[in-house]
Amino acid sequence: MQNWDDLRFLLALARCGTMTEAAKRLGSNVATVSRRIERLGTRLGYPPFAKTAEGWVPASSILPLIDIAETVEARLALELNRARAMTLTERVPIRLGAPPVVTLGALLPMLRDAPHALGGIELTLIDRVSGDGLGDHDIIVRFDMPPAGRLMTRKVGRLDVRLYGRPDAEETGDWAGLTGWTEASGPMQLGLARFGRPPSLRVDTYNTLASLMRSSGLPGPLPDTALSFDDVLQPLDPGGASWSVDLWSAYHETRRNDPAIDRVLEWIVAACARAQDRAGPVAKTQARSRSKQG
Incomplete structure (x- = not known):
């Protein structure tokens, strides 16, 4: 994946179910979320999400990618917190x-x-x-x-x-x-x-x-x-x-x-x-x- 930041958008939409809520969680806007998800779909060769009455539902084929994104997010948080614990300067x-x-x-x-x-x-x-x-x-x-x-x-x-x-x-x-x-x-x-x-x-x-x-x-x-x-x-x-x-x-x-x-x-x-x-x-x-x- 050329832009690892796309994983954040993938994970946010999978968790929130709507682009509006995903944008709020990311501190972004709906247009940016839509553009990132569309770009990801172009790279995959198929839409990563399907629009339903309950919201945006991830395709079964990208569930392993969502799992990887969760792991990356958690590991980043772990290492950042370890670094912060060393400096004692950042909350x-x-x-x-x-x-x-x-x-x-x-x-x-x-x-x-x-x-x-x-x-x-x-x-x-x-x-x-x-x-x-x-x-x-x-x-x-x-x-x-x-x-x-x-x-x-x-x-x-x-x-x-x-x-x-x-x-x-x-x-x-x-x-x-x-x-x-x-x-x-x-x-x-x-x-x-x-x-x-x-x-x-x-x-x-x-x-x-x-x-x-x-x-x-x-x-x-x-x-x-x-x-x-x-x-x-x-x-x-x-x-x-x-x-x-x-x-x-x-x-x-x-x-x-x-x-x-x-x-x-x-x-x-x-x-x-x-x-x-x-x-x-x-x-x-x-x-x-x-x-x-x-």
């Missing part, structure tokens, strides 16, 4: 994708309480609700262990989920849940066991669910880390059933021994541990409060 950019409930309940409090713990790291936090791959993140945090592949994985924490509600709200059998839950999921089973029917309202994230429950009075399953000591929501059944899910991190295998990756991973583990340590007393305090009110 290292890291893009971290995590579920909003993890960001709000663990990562942001860690940034607030220990603002200098990531000195030298330029951290970008991105809400990531679903998906298996890294996308354009350096590190992802997800609710279950990532599938096998070219990812390095590590367990970084745990979420404990139980039924919460407003103590001043009358139980009618209606409750709120998440759109992504299946009948067999742990939170759904908690709700079904208590209320005997599926949720009457659903939203897409735990953070939105907590806001809905506070405003509507509907009960529902929430992680303990989503609550605070003075929260209006309290456990419906103090000492009752709960469900736990492990939190896992993942990053590309070529970033192994990257000092910036290692540092952020340790920070994530510490943030999740602090959040869990704090969440236990919160749940117990609220349970005692509800028992007194009962």
